[in-house]
Amino acid sequence: MKLIIAYIKPERVNAVKRELFAREIYKLSITNALGCGQQKGYVAAYRGTQTEVNLLHKVRLAIAVNDDFVETTVEAIIAGARTDTIGDGKIFVLPMEECIRIRTGERGAAAIG
DSSP, X not given: OEEEEEEEOGGGHHHHHHHHHHTTOOOOEEEXXXXXXXXXXXXXXXXXXXXXXXXXXXXXXXXXXOGXXXXXXXXXXXXXXXXXXXXXXXXXXXXXXXXXOTTTOOBTHHHHO
């Protein structure tokens, strides 16, 4: 079992969801996030004052998958999120020791589905 965490541009969420659903990956969590990488932010003017914005809006996807679906999930995220520009995002694949479905008490791969 793996936990896949991806940070992507907010405007690419629908494209990533389409790619995941096309590959029959339906279970995911999406949260808003702030962060910066190579983009380093930008300078904005608001009411005559210049402000440096270092933290950019991103979306964090968290997807728990069984080992057989890791590559499929990563490929779907890349296909949906890639624009070939700086700031497309990052994907992290982490080992997951345990998963428990609260409703039934199932554990492990059966709990992920």
